[in-house]
Amino acid sequence: MGADRALQREHTVVDDDLSLQLQVVTEELAVADDELAAQQREIDELLARELDARRTASAVVRSVPVPVLVTDAAGAIVEANLAAATLLGVPAARLVRKPVQALVPAPARSAVRDLVSAAAGSRTVGGTVDVSPRSGPDRSVRIVITGGARRLDGRSVLTWVLADATPAQGTADSESPAALHAVAALTALPVGDLSPHELLTRVAALATQAVAGASWTSVVLGDPAEPAELAADSEEAQRIDGAQWRAGEGPAATAYRDGVAVVSADLRQDARWPVLAGPAGQTPVRSALALPIRSRDLSAPSDVRGVLTVYGPEPGAFAGEVQVDRALVFAEAASALLHDLDRIAELRTTAENLTLAMRSRATIEQAKGLVAGWLGCSVEEAFEVLTRLSQDRNVKLRDLAALAVADPSRHDLRPVLAHAHERMQSRRAQESAQEGSSS
Known part of the structure; x- marks a missing residue:
């Protein structure tokens, strides 16, 4: 009778120990689940930030020296750059949440509403309306509105490119509808969906469209003497870029080296680059305008990341400041877009690394629970066994856990793990004995 009670008590103790051990394992796995969930939220946030970078043109809007507004589908401003604030005579921060209709005189509001409605259907529309700056008389502006983009919260947005319809003498070309449409198209480029080469090729094509006198454009990343990336909108641009590379001189190399805009009235007769004159004469290119593309990475060894060069078939095509200013828009846009591409790539890499770590962590947590059950030990001991076996067999812990x-x-x-567990316990016993003898 007494033996039966003792045996029953022994079973009860064993059951209690197993129950307690199971409870501890369950609690630790619950904590691990919470940590994994937190990592998943971090991954989701990173991917959402990437999506936002792909869906918005904020970098371009801020960088270009052309008035640009971003509004919601109803025409309420969500972003404005400095050039737009200057044109409208209102600080950029105070333009946010203001309806565009409030910036135009009453007779022009119906025309603005019509433009908004037309652009809301993912179209690009244009027109001329009057605006009422905070100070000064009403003025007529050209507007190009591009629809179809969405922000992170899913809202549709419209991008407005503005230009004074009555500019100062000598600047009419810079405000041409073609130039405005090209700038508007910049803000609609699908950043993150294109490779750097594809993106820069589109920037080159838009620059050709926008700069008066230009017929061909190229973009070079890195030193033109050893380019990291080449993009051009035509074979002619590729040919003259190649001629500069072989000659070791030219407007692109000078713009990259000196970090300034370089204009050549005629490449065939420019005394600065005598070696280039002959090869240039074998192409239809006469004039050139090269602008440095500046890096936005403050830790970069140089602030010049590449060069945008527009070429024309006529001598002296880029003699005015207008052409330089317009080409600068695209050099600045290229810089902003490349910066966003870098940011997206960094976010993607971080998210991928976190995903891999999370998957490995989940597998390791499951393995810890299994091994603890197999060996009848704590989860901490199970993890130590897996770690020691990983080191002894030169196998990655995540691979061992996956097995x-x-x-x-x-x-x-199981026998391998049990042997590792026994060795671990034996080592601990020896260490404990040595500590006891030394004391």
Whole structure:
């Protein structure tokens, strides 16, 4: 009778120990689940930030010296750059949430509403309306509105490119509808969906469209003597870029080296680059305008990242400041877009690394629970066994854990793990004995 009670008590103790151990394992796995969930939220946030970078043109809006507004589908301003604030005579921060209709005189509001409605259907529309700056008389402006983009919260947005319809003498070309449409198209480029080469090729094509006198454009990343990336909108631009590369001189190389705009009235007769004159004469290119593309990475060894060069078939095509200013828009846009591409690539890499770490962590947590059950030990001891076996066998911990989780019924791992556990316990006993003898 007494033996039966003792045996019953012994079973009860064993059951209690197992129950307590199971409770501890369950609690620790719950904590691990919480940590994994937190990592997943971080990954989701990173991917959402990437999506936002791809869906918005904020970098371009801020960088270009052309008045640009971003509004919601109803015409309420959500972003404005400095040039727009200057044109409208209102600080950029105070333009946010203001309806565009409030910036135009009453007779022009119906025309603005019509433009908004037309652009809301993912179209690009243009027109001329009057605006009422905070100070000064009403003025007529050309507007190009591009629809179809969405922000992170899913809202549709419209991008407005503005230009004074009555500019100062000598600047009419800079405000041409073609130039405005090209700038508007910049803000609609699908950043993140294109490779750097594809993106820069589109920037080159838009620059040709916008700069008066230009017929061809190229973009070079890195030193033109050893380019990291080449993009051009035509074979002619590629040919003259190649001629500069072989000659070791030319407007692109000078713009990259000196970090300034370089204008050549005629490449065939420019005394600065005598070696280039002959090869240039074998192309239809006569004039050139090269602008540095500046890096936005403050830690970069040089602030010049590349060069945008527009070429024309006529001598002296880029003699005015207008052409330089318009080409500068696209050099600045290229810089902003490349910066966003870098940011997207960094976000993607971080998210991928986190995803891999999270998957490995989940597998390791599952393996810890399995091994603890197999060996009848704590989760901490199970992890130590896995770690020691990983080091002894020169196998990555995540790979060893994956073996255990892939087939919990397999028996070949258990003796190996049990042996590692015994060795660990034996080592601990020896260390404890040595500590006892030394004391």
